[in-house]
Amino acid sequence: MKREPKAGVLALAMNLFLDLRNYQYSLSVVEGLRIHMEMGHSYIEIPKNSFNEMQKVVNASNEHVISIGARFSSEADSHLVCFQNEEGNYQTQANSKPGKTRTVTGASFVVFNGALKASSGFIAKSSIVEDGLMVQIPPETMESLRTALRDQTDFQIPCGRNDGGEVREIVTVRWVDLSSPVNTGITSGVDGRPLDGVRSVRVQQDTEFESDGRTISCTEVFYQLKAPDSNFSSVLSSCSVFQKEMALAACSALTPHLAVLASSGINSLTLRISTQADMVEYQAGCGGRLLPQRYMNELDSALIPVIHGGSASVPQTAMDMEFIFYITHTI
Structure with a gap:
């Protein structure tokens, strides 16, 4: 810029x-x-x-x-x-x-x-x-x-x-004294699942991904913990490197397609990564619908190496991590 x-x-x-x-x-x-x-x-x-x-x-x-x-x-x-x-x-x-x-x-x-x-x-x-x-x-x-x-x-x-x-x-x-739930009214871009009460962290990305006058960045990650005894602060600390590597890998995979995505009306999208002991799954979507398969193929090529050979181990905590990405015009 x-x-x-x-x-x-x-x-x-x-x-x-x-x-x-x-x-x-x-x-x-x-x-x-x-x-x-x-x-x-x-x-x-x-x-x-x-x-x-x-x-x-x-x-x-x-x-x-x-x-x-x-x-x-x-x-x-x-x-x-x-x-x-x-x-x-x-x-x-x-x-x-x-x-x-x-x-x-x-x-x-x-x-x-x-x-x-x-x-x-x-x-x-x-x-x-x-x-x-x-x-x-x-x-x-x-x-x-x-x-x-x-x-x-x-x-x-x-x-x-x-x-x-x-x-x-x-x-x-x-x-x-405030007892109101966090993230009220927020829904998942993958399937429209309500995220009311699900805690999140904002992300400031230090690497820029740009193509055809557009940039993509991860701005927020939601953590939906499935075990009642899970500690949010401990999970954040243990997942910080994995979170960063997955966000950067997804941005890298989608950067060549930013113009096509934007022309299709996709200016924001969500990547959901589900983890538990010995299992990792992921989905990506926008507006409650899954992304077309060609984009999932690109994500496969970028995310699988991180999952199997990244510098951070895959979290063993049972949870869904929802990464929020925005595509913006550069000036």
């Missing part, structure tokens, strides 16, 4: 997320966390049962930045969306539910940047960056925020100038 470099808050956001030494992009997602923005007030709501996940994010963050991915909030009547126009510029807009007045807007992530200097003239600043929220705070406020997150206590950040004037906005981090 070739375009001129962009300046401003977009560049600032990317600098916060990018690890230029290791060429990685990362944004940890805390299950159930949601961001609600209202007039004069923004709320970062963290489920109490996601305390351990939140601690991992805090402990893995660097001294000045804590960045957290959020889930889509069905309670918000609009949601921030970032898109790239034909000129290559990024734009942000709020998409509203039909017939709804926009009062609560959801966001996809929040970044706490603890490098705000006293000379800036602000006690804290909040702003929209792409489809997320950035909160700039002084170092001492960042330390207080870390303590609140570790102690599972609520925390308020008044935003405005430090001249004693009126507070323009308050950002509140609060712990809430």
Whole structure:
């Protein structure tokens, strides 16, 4: 993807997320966390049962930045969306539910940047960056925020100038009781099977697969565990290399066919890999229907070598892994 470099808050956001030494992009997602923005007030709501996940994010963050991915909030009547126009510029807009007045807007992530200097003239600043929220705070406020997150206590950040004037906005981090199921309304692209309550992880692919002006990438993997005593975190840890190799192999197999797939109306597809002791099966589909056999033949050639000779052993846990792939145009 070739375009001129962009300046401003977009560049600032990317600098916060990018690890230029290791060429990685990362944004940890805390299950159930949601961001609600209202007039004069923004709320970062963290489920109490996601305390351990939140601690991992805090402990893995660097001294000045804590960045957290959020889930889509069905309670918000609009949601921030970032898109790239034909000129290559990024734009942000709020998409509203039909017939709804926009009062609560959801966001996809929040970044706490603890490098705000006293000379800036602000006690804290909040702003929209792409489809997320950035909160700039002084170092001492960042330390207080870390303590609140570790102690599972609520925390308020008044935003405005430090001249004693009126507070323009308050950002509140609060712990809430949430019992709503994850991934509500999601169905499998293979056969339409409901995935309500099935936990998933977002994927940032570090290898680009491009052909005929289109790219394919794996963006999310659903884990449907079949044994009641299976631990989700342990499964993720043991499957990370296998997950990566299977996703890359599938992308490699389908890359030569991106133009044909897109012209057939297939812009997203699902690969389901079912595992248990001494058995691996897989299917691929789109919109609840299996892919034509010619694409399955291509997947056979790419996936079977990984299953039998990859650097990671096949998981022995009884589960279905559903890989979500998107085909997009390059600009």
